[in-house]
Amino acid sequence: MEHFDVLVVGAGISGVGAGYHLQTQCPDKTFVILEGLESFGGTWLMHRYPGIRSDSDLYTFGYRFKPWTGAPIATAAEILDYMQEVIEENSLDQRIRYQHWIDSASWSSSEQCWTLSGTRKDTNEPINFTANFLWMCQGYYKHAEGYTPDWQGMESFRGQIVHPQTWPEGLDYRDKQVLVIGSGATTATIVPAMAGDCEHITVLQRSPTYFIPARNESELADHLRRLEIDENWIHEIVRRDILFNQEEFTRRSVEAPESVKEELLNGVKAYLPEGYDIDTHFTPRYRPWQQRLAFVPDGDIFKGIAAGKATMVTDEIEAFNETGVRLKSGRQIDTDIILTATGFNLCVLGDIDFMVDGKSVDFADTITYRGMMFTGVPNMVWIFGYFRASWTLRVDLIGDFVCRLLNHMDQSGVASVMPELRRQDRDMPISCWIDPDNFNPNYLKRSMHKLPRRGDKPEWQHTQDYWAEKTDFPLIDLEDPVFKYR
């Protein structure tokens, strides 16, 4: 049994960021990052469908401490290269244990520590660790398989059904008819990447999505580079510029949704042929930003539609059959391959079995402290990023908070911390993790009952508001009675 001050679970963009912050802000702490896969990167390692790329700009999806020097939207391979540099430059490779899959985590108040158990994937050996503090960076969706609805007659389809999250190596789609079900960010990526090779690609959506077509370049970054400004400065200036514009956009989406909607639809219209049915295929039924916006670099998906290589169909599936799918309208779509770009299975804390003092933890019974700690669960933090801003912005903010908290605990001579409702919090209304009127993608709606609950104050919810949290987090009073130390 090895013991560490801190165990980090997961070596995706969150876990590697956690490692960097621990190393730089808590240099005396011992820690390792336990990663179930054979390498780092998480989302960017596992997703292997054609064209896989970010839909956030890398100036903000990159860490604040490591300049991004490429085009704003990056491929998975470019993101992995960037992470590799972070790992190498900071010698984090010595801290990551690959093929270490964790199944259970158990806290003992008498020992004041966590025991983590799991399996080494390469040798099948059991593994056990103890740690004072647990930093969960295992993401927010089931890594093993994506979400596929249970459609009638699926088993009768004679072609191939593939979920993009588990893309089979060497899938041959050349000169084939392909049907993509769903119209989110994955579809916006996959369609332009495949359209040139398959015979035809049809996108079937139940309802439309908002897209933001824009050029994949930053004029500001390019200009600053021409002036030979230092890359550290460019990174900071471009981040601030993007975040300033995003804040404006988010505010306007709430205050003036109709005008934002019109702007977004005009952006799409500019790429499509005169008379194209935008109302049916590209006019969503929700307010801009109630679901994640799909960024489309250089309008590439629309160019495929305009060139006749891709077709949009807005309808519902009645049933699968041998040759394809029959729609509720009565139309039949025949196809060779069906791609179910239908989203994730959200999972709470990696489906790891959590126990506190011998009692199983159901996170749906807990209330979250700022979307990162949980009532009744000591010495544990989870990184759950932003939906409307880059995930990694929160990795840096939580990184600062955790390190400040750990250093404060050392100075105060205490071994554990747990958030607890204060007297003034006890009567507050408690509701689900996020207000569905605020943000409501289907994968969240499907799994809301599994997530921790929230109160009606910023302390007791994941506000999804980077712009408030960037000011509030550094000012969190660690002596506030919300923190119960022992």
Ligand SMILES: Cc1cc2nc3c(=O)[nH]c(=O)nc-3n(C[C@H](O)[C@H](O)[C@H](O)COP(=O)(O)OP(=O)(O)OC[C@H]3O[C@@H](n4cnc5c(N)ncnc54)[C@H](O)[C@@H]3O)c2cc1C
């Ligand atoms: C295709 C796709 C594109 C996306 N694009 C963007 C984007 O452009 N911008 C944005 O902000 N967000 C985006 N997201 C959201 C994205 O998931 C996050 O931004 C981010 O990459 C998540 O990083 P993470 O490290 O928290 O989790 P993950 O990337 O999910 O990594 C978690 C890691 O933990 C490991 N792990 C999990 N459970 C265990 C366990 N029990 N034991 C050991 N190891 C474990 C996993 O193997 C994995 O390596 C995208 C998501 C997807 C799926």
